[in-house]
Amino acid sequence: MTAIGIAPAQDLARGSRRPAIDVARGLALVAMAAYHGSWDATYFGLARFDLLGDPLWLAARAVILSSFLLLAGIGLVLATRDGLDPGRFLRRLGRVAAGAAAVSAASYALFPDSPIFFGVLHHIAVASVIGLAFVRLPAAVTLATAAVAVLIGTTQSLPLFDSPWLRWIGLTTVAPDSNDFVPLLPWIGGVLAGIGLARLWPAMGEGVEVTGGGGRLLAWAGRHSLAVYLLHQPLLFGIAWAAAQLSPVETPAARDFQAACVSSCxxxxxxxxxxTANCRCVQSELVRNGVWEGFVANRLSERDQRGLEAAVAACRKP
Known part of the structure; x- marks a missing residue:
């Protein structure tokens, strides 16, 4: 899976927030939730979105992820514009790091073949520390550095960085099997671009009022983006799982599988x-064991292949 993550809101002093920035983050959260919901639906066979191959889906992921990283950079400048408060910064960093650890732990439990070892929260934690070196530099320097990071990260690859200890930097020759891999290069370019833009436009978002229930809801989500991130995916994943259990053979992917399976049988x-009974049993077993997405995408790992064989054996009728 390629999952998309969020940029947690910066810890600004009470009354010093800029609601327009919170709304922008809230809109990005909506887009991120839509993407994750599409991934969940595909994973459980409720839809057949080609998230890893369709250029439009790949572009959507890049835009959504870039928007959160950009907002993380902007938020870092806003949070330090009156000087760095070490205690506040470290508390925020600790929350992001704890969230990253929770995501990794859950992914290792659910997807041991493709765990999240350096996803968006890991990236934001590291990029926030690096970003402190740029929050007082001229905007032109930071924007130029962002461009260089993107250029190097998208054009260079070295076997050295395939090491498990260095993969988080990027520049790998083979992308690791991870459900959400956001390496330092090229993606830190998004955070640095946000820092540069906030330095170039210090009054960004000032004087904009949020009105209406929708606007206030988006601003609220933007203020609590880390919590929304940590809670939304388990909720969407659970909903998709429940839907798959209630009607495991009523989806397009399942119907195609049933037709081919029954015909072959x-x-x-x-x-x-x-x-018909055997094929329905196999499909349900694949969903239950978390093998369905890989089967539909024709990219079964060795573990998934064993799961497929076990499902067939369990459902075979005498």
Whole structure:
């Protein structure tokens, strides 16, 4: 999976926030939730979105992720514009790091073959520390550095960085199997670009009032973006799982599987009723064991292949 993450709101002093920035972050959260919901639906066979191959989906991921990193950079400048408060910065950094650790732990438990070891929260934690070196530099210097980071990160690759200890930097020759990999290069370019833009436009978002229930809701989500990030995906994942359990054979992907499976089974001389029951059982087992997404995408790992064989064996009728 390629998951998309968020940039947690900066810890600004009470009354010093800029609601327009919070609304922008809230809009990005909506886009991120839509993407994650699409991934969940595909994972459980409720839809057939080609998230890893369709250029439009790949572009959507890049835009959504870039928007959060850009806002993280802007927030870092706003949080330090009156000087760095070490205690506040470290508390925020600790919350982001704790969130990153929780995401990694959950991903290792659910997806041991493609865990999240350096996702967006990990990236934001590291980029926030690096970003402190740029919050007082001229905007032109920071924007130039952002461009160089993107250029190097998208054009260079060295076997040295394939090491498990260095993959988080980027520049790998083979992308690691991870559900949300956001390496330092090229993505720190987004954070640095946000820092540069906030330095170039110090009054960004000032004087903009948020009105209406929708605007206030977006601003609230933007203020609590870390909590929204940590809670939304388990909620969406659970909803998709429940939907798959309630109607495991009523989705487009499942219907295609059922038709092909039953046809193949009948050609082997098995009755239609037995084939239908067996194929429904196999599909349900694949969903239950978390193998369905890889099966539909035709990219089963060795572990998934064993899961497929186990499902077939468990559902075979005498």
């Amino acid at each position: 009948e050609r082997a001389g098995v009755s239609s009723a037995t084939c």
